[in-house]
Amino acid sequence: MVRKTACKKTGRQLKSLSDKFVALQASEKHCIEIQESLRCAHQQLLDIIEFFPDAILVIDGNKRVIAWNRELEEMTGIKKKDILGKGEYSYSVPFYGTRRPILIDLITTPNQRIEGTYNYIRREGEVLYAEVFIQSLYGGRGAYLWIKAAPLYDIKGEMAGAIESIRDITLRKKAEKELELLNEELTRSNKELKQMALRDPHTGLYNHRYLIEVLDAEFERSRRYNSPLSLMMIDLDYFRSINDVYGHQFGDKVLRKFAVFLRKTVRQYDIVVRYGGEEFAVLFPGTGRARAIYMAQRLLDDINLQDFGSHKNSIKLKVSVAVASFPEDKVIKSADLIEVTDHMLNKAKECGGNRVYSTLDVSAPKPLPALNGGGVSRMRILQEKLQKLNKSANQSLIEAIFAFAKTIELKDHYTGTHVERTVHYATSIGSKLRLPREEVLLVRQAAILHDLGKIGVSETILQKSSRLTSLEFEALRRHPKIGADIIRPIRLLHGIIPLILYHHERWDGTGYPFGLKGENIPVGARIIAIADVYQALISNRPYRKAFSKAKALQMIKAGAGSQFDPRIVEAFLDVIREEKKKT
CATH class of the missing domain: 1.10.3210.10 (Hypothetical protein af1432)
Incomplete structure (x- = not known):
């Protein structure tokens, strides 16, 4: 009876052990399946990193290289077999020629000196972004890089390493530079076009349109600061007869010579304009009527001493000159200044020309x-x-x-x-x-x-x-x-x-x-x-x-x-x- 009971107990124990063994075998199989699944996942991750279009660097918590992909090999010339497992900043040597912290290291340890070596650096939470040019890459050809670095965590939430993606943006930077140059060229061209629109193509002087623009600004400035402003107009007397006798080519040459003479004769900051046809104008900022009349008379005398034309043919010019001034001539807007000057110019021509005329001459003084x-x-x-x-x-x-x-x-x-x-x-x-x-x-x-x-x-x-x-x-x-x-x-x-x-x-x-x-x-x-x-x-x-x-x-x-x-x-x-x- 006792023996029979012992046998039954032993049988139960054996069955229990058998069940446990079967369960253990199943558990081991499951572990193997999990490990295989993890291995496959790990390999897939490595494959993704390997064939990722950006260069990828991954380091563990001890700053040893655990990933170095194909793009990074091509960029640096260093094979992964020669760098995997290495630490002590060995991953910085292909970039900078020396062992030193790089962006991936700044994730855990900020370093202002290292941060200063980047053209651009920005932190968003735990992620760092940077831009830099490194000459040693691609066999010394150099490249502009856009770099992003972020921490890696284990299942416990503790930092286990860091990852850095590196993108070659050289072509983009080149395109940006070309676009910048194109924009500069466009700006310059627009400025030249604007200048052309404001200049007389024949003489190179400013034109009537420019005078209207600048006169408005100068008149407003003179009124605001209570400073004088004068306008002189010059008309070449009997110029049509010059064209008739010598031809329009010669007449054009005379106009160009006169424009050059006019620029040289007035002050550097005076504004010389071809007003139209054979009429010219000079704007005298900060100049009152008395001084403007003196300058006009001096200009007239100088013109009478000059020859205009070419070596083969040269002529003397007779000109009518008119001057109007703010505030002496009581003009209230810039258009009035032009109107008064133009009226005085007509008066000068009516009196026979070759003279300076201003509002002072409307009532002529007694002769000397x-x-x-x-x-x-x-x-x-x-x-x-x-x-x-x-x-x-x-x-x-x-x-x-x-x-x-x-x-x-x-x-x-x-x-x-x-x-x-x-x-x-x-x-x-x-x-x-x-x-x-x-x-x-x-x-x-x-x-x-x-x-x-x-x-x-x-x-x-x-x-x-x-x-x-x-x-x-x-x-x-x-x-x-x-x-x-x-x-x-x-x-x-x-x-x-x-x-x-x-x-x-x-x-x-x-x-x-x-x-x-x-x-x-x-x-x-x-x-x-x-x-x-x-x-x-x-x-x-x-x-x-x-x-x-x-x-x-x-x-x-x-x-x-x-x-x-x-x-x-x-x-x-x-x-x-x-x-x-x-x-």
Whole structure:
């Protein structure tokens, strides 16, 4: 009985053990199936990483490389068999040539110095984004990279490593650069097109459209800051006849030459515009009416001295000039400034042209004494004589010059005797300065005629023994311009016009008629200035007795650097010393 019971118990135990063994076998099989499934999943993940279009780097918690895909092999030239399992920043060597932290390491350990090596870096939560150029990649060809790094966690939620995807964006960067260059080129082209739309293609000056735009802005600025603004308009008189006689090609050349001349003559910040056809305009920011009229008159005088055209054909231009100003002319908007200037220009043309006209001329001032006492009639008679003289092919230039000088002597005996000595000193100074023979000849001719303009000054002023009034002195100051106007029709004498026109300018810029300064005064005019003043000082005048030569020389020396060119003063003193030795 006992034995039978023991057998039954043993049988149950064996069956239990058998059941457990079967269960264990099933469990082991399940584990094998799970392991196989995990292995397959792992392999699939490795395959995905391997064939992923971006380069992929994966490191474990000990910073050992556990994934290095085909794209990364191609990028760095390092095979996975040579890098898998390696740590101690070995994965940075193919990129930077040294062991150092890279973006994937910054996931766990921020490093500002390393972050500074990237062109761009951004953190979004636990994910890092960066952009960098690395020269060593692709065998030294280099590449721009867009990099993304993120942490990897185990099933317990603990960080087990990190993954970094690296995308080659070189082609994109190249396309972006090309697009940037195209945009720059487009911007530049648009700017050039805008400039072309605002410029006259024939002369290169700004056009009417630009003037309207800039005038609105400048007028508003002048009104806001209470600063003056002036507009000058210039119309080439009888220009259609130039086209008719010489042809439109020549007329176009004259317009281009005039545009260049105009740009050079005005100030750098003045705005020069071809207003249309043969009309030009100049905008003078920060310039009041008095200064604008002075500049316009100076421009007119300079134009009258210039030749325009080509070497084969050149002509003198006559122009009408008008000036209007804010606030003096009480204009309230920019369009009014144009309207007033245009109206004044028509007035100038109605008066015969070749003059400057402004609202001040609407009620004409009384004539200066310079034109009283028969001055105008004598000027007209003399100009008529000179025009006839210019047509006489047989009369020599020198004879003409001396004929003019004698004309002056008949009016003012002092002027006649004064001229002879002035000519002597002027030519001696020119020779002492070793000027070319042709220039010395011009100085001689100009010295003979330097006071020719006194023919247009009243005799009562020239012979007055008392102090001149301001009006009388103003009339006398006009004689250089009168002289230049008289001989302007004679082409052979054009070379001496600047010497006559500027011989009363001073080295320090305080002379007349234009206030030229220093080297801007022609050297011939500077020479005549010294010879003229010295001869005047040692001569008796209606209002004073002559100074001694010693006193006159002392006064000339004192004027060096202010009234006179110091170099020419020294040359003059040498001439005087040499003459003393000869006597």
